[in-house]
Amino acid sequence: MAEYKGILVCGELADGKLASITTELLGCGRKLADELKEELSCLLASDAVSAAAKEAIAFGADKVYAVEHPTLKEYQADSYTQVVEKVVKDISPRVILIGQTSVGRDMAPRLAFRLGTSVTTDCLNLSVDPATKLLVQTRPVYGGNAQAVFTSQLMPQMVTVRAKTMSPLERDASRKGEVIPTEVDIDTSKVRTKILETVKEEAVGIKLEDAPVIVSGGRGMGGPQPFQTVLKELADLLHGAVGASRPPADNGWVPEHLHIGLTGKIVAPDIYIAIAISGASQHTAGCSGSKHIIAINKDPEANIFREAEFGVVGKYEEVVPAFTSKLKELLAG
Amino acid sequence: MPVNMIVCCKQVPDPEAPPSVFKVVNNKMTVPPEVKPVIGQYEEFALEAALKIKDTAGGKITALSLGNNFVRDVIKKALAVGADELVLLEDKAFEDGDSWSTADALAAAVKKIGTYDIIFCGRQSSDWDAGQVGLGIAEILGIPAVTLARKAGISDGKAKVERVIPDGYQVIEVTLPAVIVVTSGIGALRYATLKGIMAAAKKQPVVWKPADIGLEPSKTGAAGRRSKLDKLFQPVKESKCEIIEGETVAEAGAKLAVRLREAKLL
Numbered sequence: 001m002a003e004y005k006g007i008l009v010c011g012e013l014a015d016g017k018l019a020s021i022t023t024e025l026l027g028c029g030r031k032l033a034d035e036l037k038e039e040l041s042c043l044l045a046s047d048a049v050s051a052a053a054k055e056a057i058a059f060g061a062d063k064v065y066a067v068e069h070p071t072l073k074e075y076q077a078d079s080y081t082q083v084v085e086k087v088v089k090d091i092s093p094r095v096i097l098i099g100q101t102s103v104g105r106d107m108a109p110r111l112a113f114r115l116g117t118s119v120t121t122d123c124l125n126l127s128v129d130p131a132t133k134l135l136v137q138t139r140p141v142y143g144g145n146a147q148a149v150f151t152s153q154l155m156p157q158m159v160t161v162r163a164k165t166m167s168p169l170e171r172d173a174s175r176k177g178e179v180i181p182t183e184v185d186i187d188t189s190k191v192r193t194k195i196l197e198t199v200k201e202e203a204v205g206i207k208l209e210d211a212p213v214i215v216s217g218g219r220g221m222g223g224p225q226p227f228q229t230v231l232k233e234l235a236d237l238l239h240g241a242v243g244a245s246r247p248p249a250d251n252g253w254v255p256e257h258l259h260i261g262l263t264g265k266i267v268a269p270d271i272y273i274a275i276a277i278s279g280a281s282q283h284t285a286g287c288s289g290s291k292h293i294i295a296i297n298k299d300p301e302a303n304i305f306r307e308a309e310f311g312v313v314g315k316y317e318e319v320v321p322a323f324t325s326k327l328k329e330l331l332a333g
Numbered sequence: 334m335p336v337n338m339i340v341c342c343k344q345v346p347d348p349e350a351p352p353s354v355f356k357v358v359n360n361k362m363t364v365p366p367e368v369k370p371v372i373g374q375y376e377e378f379a380l381e382a383a384l385k386i387k388d389t390a391g392g393k394i395t396a397l398s399l400g401n402n403f404v405r406d407v408i409k410k411a412l413a414v415g416a417d418e419l420v421l422l423e424d425k426a427f428e429d430g431d432s433w434s435t436a437d438a439l440a441a442a443v444k445k446i447g448t449y450d451i452i453f454c455g456r457q458s459s460d461w462d463a464g465q466v467g468l469g470i471a472e473i474l475g476i477p478a479v480t481l482a483r484k485a486g487i488s489d490g491k492a493k494v495e496r497v498i499p500d501g502y503q504v505i506e507v508t509l510p511a512v513i514v515v516t517s518g519i520g521a522l523r524y525a526t527l528k529g530i531m532a533a534a535k536k537q538p539v540v541w542k543p544a545d546i547g548l549e550p551s552k553t554g555a556a557g558r559r560s561k562l563d564k565l566f567q568p569v570k571e572s573k574c575e576i577i578e579g580e581t582v583a584e585a586g587a588k589l590a591v592r593l594r595e596a597k598l599l
Contacts, residue, residue: 077477077478078477101499102481102497102498102499105464105480105481106468106480106481109432109464109465109468109469109472110468110471110472110478112465113433113436113468113469113472113473114472117559118431118432118433118559118560119432119465120463120560121462121463121464121465122462122463122464136563140462141362141460141461141462141565142346142348142355142362142459142460142461142462143348143459143462144352145352145355145362145567146355146357146362146565146566146567147565147566147567147568148461148562148564148565148566149562149563149564149565149566150560150561150562150563151560151561151563152559152560152561153561154559192476192477192507192508192511193477193479193505193506193507193508194505194506194507195503195504195505196493196503196504196505196506197503197504198498198501198502198503198504199501199502199503199504200500200501201500201501201502213599238599246517249517250517250521256483256497256517256518257499257500257501259517262462263456263457263516263517270598271598271599279352280348280349280352281352282348292598294589294593294598295574296586296589300576303351303352303353305572305574305576306570306572306574307570308574309573309574309575310574310575310576310577310589310592310593310596311574311575311576311577312576312577312582312585312586312589313576313578313582313585314582314585314586315582318581318582318583318586319582319583319585319586319589320586321583321586322582322583322584322585322586322587323586323587323589323590324590325587326586326587326590326591327590327593327594327599330590330591330594331599
């Protein structure tokens with residue numbers, strides 16, 4: 001039986017550059033590797049990865065397995081999983097860290113079932129048990145109403161990690177590491193899906209994930225219109241973006257890409273203004289990393305007031321226009 | 334072409350219940366009896382996805398669920414809205430499994446059902462939220478899977494799926510049989526008609542025990558887990574919210590603006 005050693009980060013690229021989730025995983029992986037006194041490696045698989053490979057070293061990797069293949073430009077589960085499976089079987093890592101992203105969600109369970117191991121998805125916290133050397137994996141369950149701690153005896157120990165929960169290391173271009181070009185034959189007969197079309201839907205303007213201020217509306221908004229008027233006016237004033245909890249997205253009041261929560265986007269702005277949002281754990285899972293949360297809700301018992309730093313109890317139709325107009329006055333003066 | 338579909342559904346405590354009712358006792362989640370179980374939200378979307386295909390292409394829908402002590406009226410909702418059959422893997426031995434043991438048992442049931450073009454699952458259950466079972470079934474059966482589907486249809490003997498990606502969507506064609514894992518955007522599950530409810534009331538679900546699908550009770554459920562649950566807990570959160578008040582709520586709104594400026598937040 002192979003000896004399982006080291007930490008492997010499954011990296012991702014965004015527009016050809018190392019994705020922020022990957023720098024977070026490398027930061028987390030570096031700590032775990034140092035604690036275990038083992039190596040941290042990173043797998044990058046796309047059409048061209050050499051620039052990102054150097055970045056991965058600057059962010060903490062000792063080794064980068066660089067797989068370049070034209071068919072890997074766009075993620076397709078059946079080709080991508082083959083590559084990861086092959087590399088993992090070659091290097092037998094003790095721990096595999098994957099982002100809880102569109103790619104990670106889709107790939108990690110396939111890989112785990114293929115390798116006959118388990119994966120714990122959406123982890124918020126990882127540590128090494130000093131006695132057993134096992135990875136202690138903490139993740140939210142019941143829509144965020146509780147947290148569960150898992151371990152697994154099976155190797156490799158696999159987890160996916162929620163975005164923005166781990167800190168990247170300071171970038172250090174002088175760090176030394178090794179880039180290992182790795183060839184993997186992709187069996188295209190095993191690719192059973194075909195991407196017919198890729199459609200960008202994101203609205204122009206500030207991206208939700210990058211916005212310093214987010215003005216978010218919930219079920220209590222009652223329909224699509226206030227998102228385009230009351231909320232947009234406030235968001236524009238603060239150079240922020242409009243978001244939503246799940247019900248407005250499910251009801252089609254806003255496009256799905258504005259949905260913030262466990263199954264939507266995870267955001268961590270400086271200011272998060274939650275309007276007519278009850279604060280179900282499902283939603284706060286997506287915004288609890290915000291620096292300051294401000295809540296406006298007509299129900300004084302609403303859970304969102306437990307998360308918020310400042311709040312007003314009242315109907316949004318009355319509170320928000322008064323808040324916006326006073327703020328306009330203060331910001332002008 | 335009539336399409337044979339299996340929809341995996343899970344009975345869960347209503348996730349829309351207020352967070353305060355969820356209490357961890359002895360490493361298990363408990364909810365008071367007034368919190369009624371429901372079919373998980375994403376499995377409802379999965380059912381709707383199957384019904385939409387049945388509307389246009391025709392075919393048969395088998396709802397499949399795993400658990401113990403099903404509330405018949407809850408799980409029979411699948412029949413009431415238009416599923417043709419209901420298969421329950423119901424036994425104490427199925428309790429407290431993980432994604433592995435659940436996918437293993439469901440895949441065994443799918444094999445026993447035998448004829449299928451599409452297996453629909455929800456993207457994640459409303460209790461454990463792991464998001465693995467659909468993909469696990471596909472891996473065990475050796476068939477393709479497309480996840481985060483917000484639309485699914487059939488053309489030329491293949492499925493055409495809209496898969497949500499971070500900044501839009503992809504149209505993906507997949508060979509059949511396949512697993513399609515559904516997210517929101519499919520549309521809410523339709524209401525049951527009176528006729529549907531009456532037909533469902535008369536229909537008895539098929540109940541299978543582990544032996545019926547070739548599993549040993551000692552290797553499924555909690556005994557079939559690959560990950561160990563060491564602890565379930567609820568982090569204590571202290572509220573520190575400063576509530577801004579005023580003569581009127583509008584005044585409170587204005588005062589909030591002043592307070593946030595004072596605190597140098599805006």
